[in-house]
Structures are given as structure tokens and as C-alpha cells.
Amino acid sequence: MTGFAAVDVIRTKRDGGTLSDPQIDWVVDAYTRGEVADEQMSALAMAILLRGMTPAEIARWTAAMIASGERLDLSAVSRPTVDKHSTGGVGDKITLPLTPLVAACGAAVPQLSGRGLGHTGGTLDKLEAIPGWRATLSNEEFVAQLREVGAVVCAAGEGLAPADRKLYALRDVTATVEAIPLIASSIMSKKIAEGTGALVLDVKVGSGAFMKSAADARELAGTMVDLGKAHGVATVALLTDMSTPLGRAVGNAVEVAESVEVLAGGGPSDVVELTLALAEEMVAAAGLQVDPSQVLRSGKAMDSWRAMISAQGGDPAAPLPVAPETETVRAERDGYVSTVDALGIGVAAWRLGAGRARKEDPVSAAAGVVLHKKPGDPVRAGEPLFELRADDASRIPAALAEAAAAVTVADTPPGRRALVMERVA
Structure with a gap:
């Protein structure tokens, strides 16, 4: 690959120019190999944040990351493949009921998921609350499980888009996480590299989301x-x-329990609504003529869940961990619940120990x-509003304030x- 000077690539973007395909190919490859230093890529990431990228630049950057x-290679999987990606939120356990549901509809769902950071939860952290369940699979195990069970949720392998792993860690400490071209290429490079045939994106909006405004x-x-x-x-x-x-559940084991309720035909109405909305999109994208709501009612999705958990060493029948320390907060007056702010509840769960500050x-x-x-529920004075759960009672006061x-x-x-x-x- 033709060499460039990193400083020239940075200067081009700093001054509002468009990076050429060879420049993009070179800088992503050279950074992955260590030829371009972290401080140089930091400067380029900041220039991208401030100056933006054209659609052609973003497409090429994504291709270089892949x-x-x-x-x-998922060609050995006979079912149509379709995946879902959420940009992350609070109480967002949708992957847990959705993956086995769509598998029960006849698709294969190759879910490469992540861990939580800050106030947003991570799917792998939730599933690791199940005794014995393991997040790391070889590529061979991944494909075999996809063929046999139709559903797999695991960590991305080291060989998948290594440029993204390195760049993501850098963005995290240089205030460049918010750059839309870099967010989009980060997500899509991994999803395209995993080999899925179709993809449904759940882009969150609001206080507990990465994107606070509908426009962004x-x-x-x-x-x-x-x-x-x-x-x-x-x-x-x-x-x-x-x-x-x-x-209603924000944390790890508590979200697994709520997901199992949904698979059993119950669970909160909003979790069921979003699970079915995304399932309908995924089933349609896979070219299947199936009604996910009927499949959910049939119990087949629960069978798929048990098979998926068991295949990764987990015991779907094992009791989930229970926190020894709890505190219930009750309403001080009659009325209606007006707000339950996602960010505040997410930070509270993080302070209780459900999340992490560093990877x-x-x-x-x-x-x-x-x-x-x-929000919208009537409440009387003395009725419980929420409950905090922790392994360590000293974590409760700060969480309670949030x-x-x-x-x-x-x-x-x-x-x-x-x-x-x-x-x-």
C-alpha cells in the first residue's frame, strides 16, 4: 500500500478537505499496525468530529475497518441470517428475548454483543449472570451453534475489525465518541464483518441514549x-x-429474569412491544412469512432460549444471583408517576455495581x-416506587440520590x- 504522511492526512481533514480512498485505506491500516501513533489518530478523529465526512468517505472508512x-463465512448456515444492533440504553434487555424469538421464527441470528460502560448496560454482562454461561466462542463454535440452534449471542472475536477495537478505545479517552461517521463505521464494520445477510438497527433517542435528539x-x-x-x-x-x-428491571440478573418472563408470555408491555416490533422487521428482512407474536405465544421462543443458553454452557433452570442488600423507596404523596428518567436510573444501577466506569x-x-x-401509573402515599439492590450496602446512598x-x-x-x-x- 502506498505510504502517506499521517500529518498530511490530518491536515486535509482539519482544513475541511475530503480524504481520498488511498489515504483512508492507508491510515486505517497503518494505525492498526502501529505505524500511525495514537496521538496522530486522536488528532484525525477530532478533525473528523469537527469537520465531518462525506458519505463516500464514511463508506470507504468502513470498508477499511472491515x-x-x-x-x-456463514454460507454453511442454511437459514436466512439476520441480526439486530441497539445503540444502547437503560433496561435494554431486548436482545435476550428477541434473539431466540427470531430463531424460533425460522431465521438464524448471529448476535455479536458487547459489555456495558457507564450508565448503559451490556448484553454479555446480563447473560453472564446465568451460571455457567460463557461469552467467548471460536468461529467454528459460533457457526456450529448458528446451524444447530439458530441463535447465538457472544463476544466478537479478536480477528473481527481489529481497527475498530483499537480506535474505539482511543475515541473513549479523547472526547471523540460522538462523531457520527466514526459511530456508524464502528457499528457497521463489525456487523458487516460478522457475515449477516440482513440487519435491523434500534437507534435509541432520549436522556438514557447516546443520541439525545431525534435529529442526531x-x-x-x-x-x-x-x-x-x-x-x-x-x-x-x-x-x-x-x-x-x-x-421494570435495570441491572444484570434482574434483566435476565424479566426477559424470561417475556418469553413465558408475560413481562412488561413496553419490552414485549419493542421485542415484537423488531422481530417483525427482522423476520421480514429475512424473507420469512411468520407472525412473531404467534410464535411467542406458542412457547417455541422459550425452547429456543433454553437451547441457546445450554449450548454456551449455561443452565437455563439455575436460580439467578440475588442481592443481599436492598432498599425500597416509597411515594410520599398520592398522584401519578410523571417521570422515570432513564439516565438517572442508569447511573443509579451503575453506582450499585451493575455497571462499570472502565472496561x-x-x-x-x-x-x-x-x-x-x-410514567403514567397512579400511586398512593406509602406505595413502593422503586427498589435498589446491591452486594454492598455502602453503595446504596449514592445510588439512592440518583x-x-x-x-x-x-x-x-x-x-x-x-x-x-x-x-x-
């Missing part, structure tokens, strides 16, 4: 949909509300927040917000 590693979420969704299509992956996005947590931090399987009331400020009671119920806000295709 080319930095291997691409999984719409831009990110459109960018990712275009990237997917450019790489031959049928892609659609839903913009969904993350102003309040999904469901290497451990998480508590049992810690979390359980909401007894959601959660108490996040939940408000008013004289009248709030207006209902749509959970699915927009569809971008």
Missing part, C-alpha cells in the same frame, strides 16, 4: 442504513424512545434497580410517548 481483519439519531440511522446497503446487507432502522428505562472493572450480577411504577431525583410524582399523568418513533429504510 479489511483490517477477518470476515465470518435520524442522521446516525440514515448513515448506517446507507452503509449496510452499500455492502450488500439489507438494513433498516427504528428510532425508539429511551427517555425512560425499558421494562476492566468487574460488575455485580445481582445489583440493580427494580421499578414498581412507570434514583430519587429521577422519579417524580405529579397531580396529573404525563402524555404518552410513542415507543417506536420512526422507521428509517
Whole structure:
């Protein structure tokens, strides 16, 4: 590959220029190999944040990220493949019921998931609350499970888009995480490299989401949909509300328990609604003529869940960890729950030990927040509003301050917000 000077690539973007295909190919490859230093890539990432990228630049950057590693070959899987990616939120356990449900509908779902950081939860952390379950699979195990079970949720292998892993860690400490071209290429490089045939994106909007405004979420969704299509992956996005947590459970084991309730035909209405909305999109993208709501009622999705958990060493019948320390907060007055702010509840769960401040931090399987009331629910003085759970009682006071400020009671119920806000295709 023709060499360039990193400083020239940085200067081009700093001055508002467009990077050429060879420049992009070179800088991504050279950074992955260590030829371009972290401080140089930091400067380029900041220039991209401030100056933006054209659609052609983003497409090429994504292609270069994919080319930095291997691409999984799912041709041995006879079912149509379709995946889902969420941009992350609070109480967002949707992958847990959704993956086995879509598998039970006849598709194969290759879910490469991540861990939580800050106030947003991670799917792998949740599943690791199940005794024996393991997140790391070889490529051979991944494909075999996809063929036999139709559903797999695991960590991305080291060989998949290594440029993204390195760049993501750098963005995290240089205030460049928010750059939409870099978010889109980060997500889509991994999803395209995993080999899925179709992809449904759940782009969160609101206080507990990465994107606080619908306009930013719409831009990110459109960018990712275009990237997917450019790489031959049928892609659609839903913009969904993350102003309040999904469901009533926020944490790890508590979210697994709530997901199993959904698979058993119960669970909170918002979790069921979003699971089915995404399942309908995934089934359609896979070219299947199936009604996911009927499959959910049939119990087949629960069978698929048990097979998926067992295949990765987990015991789906094992009791989940329970926190020894709890504190219940009760309403001080009659009224209606007006707000349950997703960010505040997410930070409270993090302070209880359910999340981590740095990637290497451990998480508590049992810690979390359980909401007894959601926005719009009537409440009487003395009724429980929420419950805090922790392994260590010393964590509760700081979490209590966050959660108490996040939940408000008013004289009248709030207006209902749509959970699915927009569809971008």
C-alpha cells in the first residue's frame, strides 16, 4: 500500500478537505499496525468530529475497518441470517428475548454483543449472570451453534475489525465518541464483518441514549442504513424512545429474569412491544412469512432460549444471583408517576455495581434497580416506587440520590410517548 504522511492526512481533514480512498485505506491500516501513533489518530478523529465526512468517505472508512481483519463465512448456515444492533440504553434487555424469538421464527441470528460502560448496560454482562454461561466462542463454535440452534449471542472475536477495537478505545479517552461517521463505521464494520445477510438497527433517542435528539439519531440511522446497503446487507432502522428505562428491571440478573418472563408470555408491555416490533422487521428482512407474536405465544421462543443458553454452557433452570442488600423507596404523596428518567436510573444501577466506569472493572450480577411504577401509573402515599439492590450496602446512598431525583410524582399523568418513533429504510 502506498505510504502517506499521517500529518498530511490530518491536515486535509482539519482544513475541511475530503480524504481520498488511498489515504483512508492507508491510515486505517497503518494505525492498526502501529505505524500511525495514537496521538496522530486522536488528532484525525477530532478533525473528523469537527469537520465531518462525506458519505463516500464514511463508506470507504468502513470498508477499511472491515479489511483490517477477518470476515465470518456463514454460507454453511442454511437459514436466512439476520441480526439486530441497539445503540444502547437503560433496561435494554431486548436482545435476550428477541434473539431466540427470531430463531424460533425460522431465521438464524448471529448476535455479536458487547459489555456495558457507564450508565448503559451490556448484553454479555446480563447473560453472564446465568451460571455457567460463557461469552467467548471460536468461529467454528459460533457457526456450529448458528446451524444447530439458530441463535447465538457472544463476544466478537479478536480477528473481527481489529481497527475498530483499537480506535474505539482511543475515541473513549479523547472526547471523540460522538462523531457520527466514526459511530456508524464502528457499528457497521463489525456487523458487516460478522457475515449477516440482513440487519435491523434500534437507534435509541432520549436522556438514557447516546443520541439525545431525534435529529442526531435520524442522521446516525440514515448513515448506517446507507452503509449496510452499500455492502450488500439489507438494513433498516427504528428510532425508539429511551427517555425512560425499558421494562421494570435495570441491572444484570434482574434483566435476565424479566426477559424470561417475556418469553413465558408475560413481562412488561413496553419490552414485549419493542421485542415484537423488531422481530417483525427482522423476520421480514429475512424473507420469512411468520407472525412473531404467534410464535411467542406458542412457547417455541422459550425452547429456543433454553437451547441457546445450554449450548454456551449455561443452565437455563439455575436460580439467578440475588442481592443481599436492598432498599425500597416509597411515594410520599398520592398522584401519578410523571417521570422515570432513564439516565438517572442508569447511573443509579451503575453506582450499585451493575455497571462499570472502565472496561476492566468487574460488575455485580445481582445489583440493580427494580421499578414498581412507570410514567403514567397512579400511586398512593406509602406505595413502593422503586427498589435498589446491591452486594454492598455502602453503595446504596449514592445510588439512592440518583434514583430519587429521577422519579417524580405529579397531580396529573404525563402524555404518552410513542415507543417506536420512526422507521428509517
